Amino acid sequence: MSILGTRVLRTEDPRFLTTGGVYTEDVTDEQLAGACHVFFVRSPVAHARISGIDKTAALGAPGVLAVYTADDVIELPLIDPLAAGLTNAKMTRTMLASDKARFVGEPVAVVVTEDPYQGEDAIELVDVDYEVLPAVVDLDDALGDGELLFEDAGTNVVATFGDSASLKQDLFDGCEAVVTHTFMNQRLAPAPMESRAAAAAWGEDGRLTCWVPNQGAQGVRDDMVKYLKLDEGQVRVITPDVGGAFGAKFGADPEHVLVAWVAKQLGRPARWTETRFENLVAMTHGRAQRHTITIGGSKDGDVRAYRLEVIQDSGAYARIGAILPTLTILMASGPYDIPNAEAIATAVATSTTPIGAYRGAGRPEATAALERAFDLFAAEIGMDPAEVRRRNLLKKFTEPHQTSFGALYDSGDYEAALDKALEAAGYAELRAEQARRRANGDVTQLGIGVACYVEITGGGDESGPPSENATVEVHPDGTATILTGTSPHGQGHSTAWAMIASEELGIPIENFTVKWGDTDLIPEGGGTGGSRSLQQGGAAVQQASKELIDVARERAAAALEANASDLRFDPSRSAFAVAGDPEASVPLADLAKDERLFVHSIFAAPGATFPFGTHIAVADVDTETGKAVLSRVITVDDAGIVLNPLLAEGQRHGGIAQGAAQALLEEVVYDAEGNPLTASFADYPFVSATELPSFELASMETPTTYNPLGAKGIGEAGSIGATPAVQNAIVDAVAHLGVRHVEMPATAMRIWRALQAAKSAHSEPESTTTGSA
Amino acid sequence: MQVELTVNGVLRSDEVEPRLLLVHYLREVCGLRAANIGCDTTSCGACTVLLDGESVKSCTVLAAQAAGQDVVTAEGLAGDGELHPVQQAFRNEHGLQCGFCTPGMVMAAVGLLRENPNPTEDEVREGLEGNLCRCTGYHNIIRAVLAAANGAAEPATAQAEVTA
Numbered sequence: 001m002s003i004l005g006t007r008v009l010r011t012e013d014p015r016f017l018t019t020g021g022v023y024t025e026d027v028t029d030e031q032l033a034g035a036c037h038v039f040f041v042r043s044p045v046a047h048a049r050i051s052g053i054d055k056t057a058a059l060g061a062p063g064v065l066a067v068y069t070a071d072d073v074i075e076l077p078l079i080d081p082l083a084a085g086l087t088n089a090k091m092t093r094t095m096l097a098s099d100k101a102r103f104v105g106e107p108v109a110v111v112v113t114e115d116p117y118q119g120e121d122a123i124e125l126v127d128v129d130y131e132v133l134p135a136v137v138d139l140d141d142a143l144g145d146g147e148l149l150f151e152d153a154g155t156n157v158v159a160t161f162g163d164s165a166s167l168k169q170d171l172f173d174g175c176e177a178v179v180t181h182t183f184m185n186q187r188l189a190p191a192p193m194e195s196r197a198a199a200a201a202w203g204e205d206g207r208l209t210c211w212v213p214n215q216g217a218q219g220v221r222d223d224m225v226k227y228l229k230l231d232e233g234q235v236r237v238i239t240p241d242v243g244g245a246f247g248a249k250f251g252a253d254p255e256h257v258l259v260a261w262v263a264k265q266l267g268r269p270a271r272w273t274e275t276r277f278e279n280l281v282a283m284t285h286g287r288a289q290r291h292t293i294t295i296g297g298s299k300d301g302d303v304r305a306y307r308l309e310v311i312q313d314s315g316a317y318a319r320i321g322a323i324l325p326t327l328t329i330l331m332a333s334g335p336y337d338i339p340n341a342e343a344i345a346t347a348v349a350t351s352t353t354p355i356g357a358y359r360g361a362g363r364p365e366a367t368a369a370l371e372r373a374f375d376l377f378a379a380e381i382g383m384d385p386a387e388v389r390r391r392n393l394l395k396k397f398t399e400p401h402q403t404s405f406g407a408l409y410d411s412g413d414y415e416a417a418l419d420k421a422l423e424a425a426g427y428a429e430l431r432a433e434q435a436r437r438r439a440n441g442d443v444t445q446l447g448i449g450v451a452c453y454v455e456i457t458g459g460g461d462e463s464g465p466p467s468e469n470a471t472v473e474v475h476p477d478g479t480a481t482i483l484t485g486t487s488p489h490g491q492g493h494s495t496a497w498a499m500i501a502s503e504e505l506g507i508p509i510e511n512f513t514v515k516w517g518d519t520d521l522i523p524e525g526g527g528t529g530g531s532r533s534l535q536q537g538g539a540a541v542q543q544a545s546k547e548l549i550d551v552a553r554e555r556a557a558a559a560l561e562a563n564a565s566d567l568r569f570d571p572s573r574s575a576f577a578v579a580g581d582p583e584a585s586v587p588l589a590d591l592a593k594d595e596r597l598f599v600h601s602i603f604a605a606p607g608a609t610f611p612f613g614t615h616i617a618v619a620d621v622d623t624e625t626g627k628a629v630l631s632r633v634i635t636v637d638d639a640g641i642v643l644n645p646l647l648a649e650g651q652r653h654g655g656i657a658q659g660a661a662q663a664l665l666e667e668v669v670y671d672a673e674g675n676p677l678t679a680s681f682a683d684y685p686f687v688s689a690t691e692l693p694s695f696e697l698a699s700m701e702t703p704t705t706y707n708p709l710g711a712k713g714i715g716e717a718g719s720i721g722a723t724p725a726v727q728n729a730i731v732d733a734v735a736h737l738g739v740r741h742v743e744m745p746a747t748a749m750r751i752w753r754a755l756q757a758a759k760s761a762h763s764e765p766e767s768t769t770t771g772s773a
Numbered sequence: 774m775q776v777e778l779t780v781n782g783v784l785r786s787d788e789v790e791p792r793l794l795l796v797h798y799l800r801e802v803c804g805l806r807a808a809n810i811g812c813d814t815t816s817c818g819a820c821t822v823l824l825d826g827e828s829v830k831s832c833t834v835l836a837a838q839a840a841g842q843d844v845v846t847a848e849g850l851a852g853d854g855e856l857h858p859v860q861q862a863f864r865n866e867h868g869l870q871c872g873f874c875t876p877g878m879v880m881a882a883v884g885l886l887r888e889n890p891n892p893t894e895d896e897v898r899e900g901l902e903g904n905l906c907r908c909t910g911y912h913n914i915i916r917a918v919l920a921a922a923n924g925a926a927e928p929a930t931a932q933a934e935v936t937a
Binding site: 013242243275647649658680689694 | 848871872875898912
């Protein structure tokens, strides 16, 4: 019986459950003996000219080894905005804020101490003179260029993707109903439970070894090479266990580079672990898009035209967030067949924490905008939201489908996913219950939210088609080792990759060791992100395993003095046997005795894959207090063939929770002066167990032909579908009272205000909706 | 100052700074690094341990305050190489992913089940409100605690699948 597709428990769990994982802060390597501790002095103001820094008091404090400012690190290269050519090249950053500080939390100085408690005390003693400048927080203020973050750039605009002059004036001509609306896809904190950290040591050979929690050691190495001006061979990056990442741990941040630099300066190893306060202000945030949607169609539910205009808040410095709108635009029309659709975006700098990737990275935003638009359109024409969706979904396809935004959807059956979700939810019964409560005028009203989605996973980049490498080696003792270019941080690759190789090699999964995240051992690799790992990294493991059997077959032929073509490999015995003579056999492991038996292989996919599904959320909303309680989430997430349902469900659960959290409660908030108001877990409303229900998952598996596993990515689907489903459910609960929209997060206050506004004016509280016939 | 306390069944006596937090004591002095530090505000629970049988956040207790008491961490919950029934249930139900919250979550669950051996789902959710997890959406953690309460230590086959 095949192990593929079965619920295999994770082999990595026992140590996590007992001794705990070995995260960067836990690493006890002899190279790190006697390490000093690095602390960062961070800007307490959002936008300021730095006119002077006095280190004297800090240098005199107990245990202080050194204090460094921008002047000391001037040899380090400038950090260019990400995506050269797309972004404004003049918006460069120094490793430590030099002339200006541009967000609360930006590193301004480094303090190095003998022990950590001394560092906590000493950072308070670095005296920085800030000449405070007006903060740039509001997106319209930023776009108005009244106050510039980068004077040399002459604008706050970081990048534009299409412009308003290109929009078609006649896009909505002929539509019987048109709705337009502006809303926020608010800023969120990725907030992995393990914050950022680093440890660095330089060997006598001049080589740097760095331990950094990350999503791909090779990318961290490349950054270290670039910013420390080293050769690739001079840097070894090791990835310890990683306590969650969610898109925010790709590459090296300035802090990581500086820890390595400090270790070089002082000639001794250095370590850094950030506090949660630092994490919430200085690790990249996610989302932060403002959407203006316009949707039009016929009164019987055919959507004819859709326009999405995006303003991306990219924060103070252009990280990947500045170009995430490209993914939002790519996926703007989602699973629908909309004859006329267009999308444009502008990314703008603000004096806030830079925006990076967060679970979904550009695609949840596209889905949230579109699914809100569909509900607004459904409300406008008075049609059931599920029915409007059904009428406009692309029909099932097995050959790739090209969208007007240039996406090539590999396979899809969107209507089946909708039907399955509606059935699993008991949609008709829910609507009946809703009607009953509405008729009774119950205080607690029921809302049902539907969201259909398609998303993109495992995409390539300008360097070529998506690919990943793996090495599989069988040892003489019957064990095996897998080296992978992916980089798990909770996904369970040790189990999953062993399952794939076990299927081919007949070696029990307990006998596998899976290694990743050591650039000396695995120089190449794309890491884990964009839901790419199984479809490329897993496929590479399978390919290498099959190729290993081919190599072994030749050795077996020699050993058995038979023709290679007469040999059969029997995975149940992990042995080759001569066809028709099972007694003449040789175990696979024996073929590694005289010469190492391993294969390194690169799997390249023809393109990205496009998982899809439907989420349905059910919410109870108290119409007197505005409090919303999420009571059910039912999802169909079709990510192709499932390797291990246990792991796939875990990915879905986590994504659903993060998606629901965005709709219900999470938001990074700044005041008008750019002060973060959510800089601790006491203030940032990180979703807890009490705010979520158990989730109801229905299965659907439509294979892709883009890899032999038939798998698409599952890591981000949950957050993509759940956010609009939950938001739509909340609005739906109070729709009969005149509410058309509630901003995210839909707090009790916002819902209550929407109800009051609808009661008094039959108009929208936070933005305008216009309908035309 | 000198503190004497029992950690995972071993009586210890150590010289500590009066302001040393219990979690730092466990991690740096005892070398027990299962308990993690996930926040600065006693919000996340990654550092949860048992103090005289009750779950506490060890970032909110000074080492000095634990003097004379009995501390149990995830390392000491079961014998060598064994999993405590709650740990086994977490594995069976896939109640952990990145593992960072896990030792604290397990200790909080053990404390919860000592106080309430047969909790409802809502009681488990309430009981674990002070322990944050970013990976699992809590779904499988709740299932694990309920399974442990029911004495289910075998690999589970039940699933949340809706066979629609």
